[in-house]
Amino acid sequence: MAIVVGVGMVPFGRHPDKTVADLGTGAVLAALADAGLPWRAIEVMHCGAAGAGLTPGTRIGAQLGLTGIPITNIDNASASGSSAFRLACRDVDSGSVDIALAVGVGKFGRTLRLDGGVGAPEPGTAEYRERQIGAMQGPLPPAGLFAMRTRRRMYEFGSNLDQFAQVAVKNRKHAMLNPYAQMREPMTLEDVRNARVVADPLTVPHCCPVGDGGAAAIVVSERKARELGIAPAIRVIASAFRTPTLAGVMNAQDADTTVATVQAAYEQAGLGPRDIDLVQVHDAFTVEEIEYCESMGFCERGSGEAAVERGELSIGGRIPFSTDGGLLSRGHPLGPTGLAQVHETVLQLRGAAGQRQVEGARTGLVHMVGIGGVCLVHILQRE
Amino acid sequence: MSVEPAAKPMVEGIFTPAGSDGLAHLLCSRCACGAVAFPARERCAACSGTDLVVEEVPNEGTIYSWTTSPGRTVRVVAQVQFANGLMAQGHVTAEPAAVRIGQRVRTVAVPVDYADDGTPLLSYAFEPVEEAA
Numbered sequence: 001m002a003i004v005v006g007v008g009m010v011p012f013g014r015h016p017d018k019t020v021a022d023l024g025t026g027a028v029l030a031a032l033a034d035a036g037l038p039w040r041a042i043e044v045m046h047c048g049a050a051g052a053g054l055t056p057g058t059r060i061g062a063q064l065g066l067t068g069i070p071i072t073n074i075d076n077a078s079a080s081g082s083s084a085f086r087l088a089c090r091d092v093d094s095g096s097v098d099i100a101l102a103v104g105v106g107k108f109g110r111t112l113r114l115d116g117g118v119g120a121p122e123p124g125t126a127e128y129r130e131r132q133i134g135a136m137q138g139p140l141p142p143a144g145l146f147a148m149r150t151r152r153r154m155y156e157f158g159s160n161l162d163q164f165a166q167v168a169v170k171n172r173k174h175a176m177l178n179p180y181a182q183m184r185e186p187m188t189l190e191d192v193r194n195a196r197v198v199a200d201p202l203t204v205p206h207c208c209p210v211g212d213g214g215a216a217a218i219v220v221s222e223r224k225a226r227e228l229g230i231a232p233a234i235r236v237i238a239s240a241f242r243t244p245t246l247a248g249v250m251n252a253q254d255a256d257t258t259v260a261t262v263q264a265a266y267e268q269a270g271l272g273p274r275d276i277d278l279v280q281v282h283d284a285f286t287v288e289e290i291e292y293c294e295s296m297g298f299c300e301r302g303s304g305e306a307a308v309e310r311g312e313l314s315i316g317g318r319i320p321f322s323t324d325g326g327l328l329s330r331g332h333p334l335g336p337t338g339l340a341q342v343h344e345t346v347l348q349l350r351g352a353a354g355q356r357q358v359e360g361a362r363t364g365l366v367h368m369v370g371i372g373g374v375c376l377v378h379i380l381q382r383e
Numbered sequence: 384m385s386v387e388p389a390a391k392p393m394v395e396g397i398f399t400p401a402g403s404d405g406l407a408h409l410l411c412s413r414c415a416c417g418a419v420a421f422p423a424r425e426r427c428a429a430c431s432g433t434d435l436v437v438e439e440v441p442n443e444g445t446i447y448s449w450t451t452s453p454g455r456t457v458r459v460v461a462q463v464q465f466a467n468g469l470m471a472q473g474h475v476t477a478e479p480a481a482v483r484i485g486q487r488v489r490t491v492a493v494p495v496d497y498a499d500d501g502t503p504l505l506s507y508a509f510e511p512v513e514e515a516a
């Protein structure tokens with residue numbers, strides 16, 4: 001099994017003085033320093049980025065030194081970094097290399113169209129027709145779909161908006177303890193209530209911010225870990241990846257895909273929710289942490305709101321979620337987010353997470369969802 | 384003397400302004416395996432089959448959930464559930480205060496734009512059905 005020996009980050013936020021490649025190089029150098037390995041020891045690199053231009057990983061490699069190694073660029077939306085991590089682990093597990101690197105980068109800039117174009121599509125093209133169909137269906141920002149998911153839950157389970165706001169307040173408290181987090185100003189329930197409405201009923205703090213950042217992780221084979229004298233080892237004991245099976249209820253698709261992906265990860269690891277000590281989740285919107293907490297088997301369907309309210313998902317609670325602040329407050333520059341989750345989990349399993357340390361953390365689960373239905377789950381465990 | 388060009392859907396194949404019963408209907412595909420999809424597909428998501436026919440979605444449905452679209456004019460966008468199992472998203476012709484989950488809505492054709500030759504272009508929208516007191 002792949003063993004994580006180094007993690008590194010460029011703090012999430014705004015970095016107008018750095019290119020996408022600069023952000024990736026910064027994260028890789030931090031991970032190399034953490035592992036005590038030189039760049040020239042890396043045998044393969046996978047780079048996750050979403051809409052960050054052509055071959056950002058190749059540009060990062062060029063900055064670090066031309067070693068001729070294979071470098072693959074992956075765009076899986078929000079799950080790009082998680083996808084890079086999975087491929088690095090699999091390269092090591094396949095026995096083809098002993099040391100593999102995953103990096104994720106992202107920079108807020110021009111908004112790319114999902115079809116890859118820039119600006120408005122030309123009349124008469126297939127892209128124009130797609131745009132017009134979208135206009136008929138009522139185009140919404142990403143927050144719109146999650147606003148509908150939130151309102152549906154309030155209807156089905158009688159929950160109230162403040163319970164969702166509690167996710168944002170909790171994750172902000174966690175982020176205030178994390179020097180790598182983007183949003184570290186104190187935030188109260190009142191602040192969430194009184195903020196600008198993005199998509200009724202969601203206000204700004206119910207939605208993750210945009211930003212810039214980089215994150216990286218280095219994984220090695222069992223053989224290499226012994227050679228390097230790594231102890232205790234942090235192993236990647238599960239890597240699961242699913243896309244939707246059927247467009248069922250469009251409102252619940254991500255939650256359904258999460259159920260299938262988490263189940264596959266539990267089976268690989270031979271574990272269940274009771275064995276997990278902490279979770280990093282795709283909390284791009286407050287409703288997601290509540291839904292996925294249920295999808296992962298930590299509470300019954302319809303009881304996620306109450307679990308948050310009782311503090312069960314806070315550091316010190318039954319099953320801490322988003323200990324680094326989550327997408328909502330640590331930030332979400334798309335490409336690096338999944339690797340920031342690995343970074344946080346590794347610090348926690350080492351017992352090196354400082355004020356936000358989860359006592360006795362031994363097994364951590366990381367979960368990312370990418371637009372279009374991509375879902376990845378990894379489970380990391382300290383020996 | 385000029386004749387006003389007849390209104391037509393902004394994109395063909397998404398809905399019909401006047402279907403078999405004279406009412407507006409979304410158009411969905413139905414596969415030989417039974418799976419329905421909106422907008423209509425050429426290849427089935429459930430079985431990958433290509434034996435699909437286009438049929439009318441029931442005119443009336445129920446609001447599953449709703450939100451508002453961004454912009455200067457607040458517009459309600461809803462997911463509407465139909466008796467044939469489909470869910471479709473579209474604008475609702477009502478103010479937010481008049482919209483609720485579980486509400487019955489009917490599919491209607493609304494003018495949204497003009498073609499270069501002046502032809503009015505139609506989209507579909509959902510209109511709350513008056514309920515008996």
Ligand SMILES: [Zn+2]
Nearest residue numbers: 414416427430
């Ligand atoms: Zn079929």
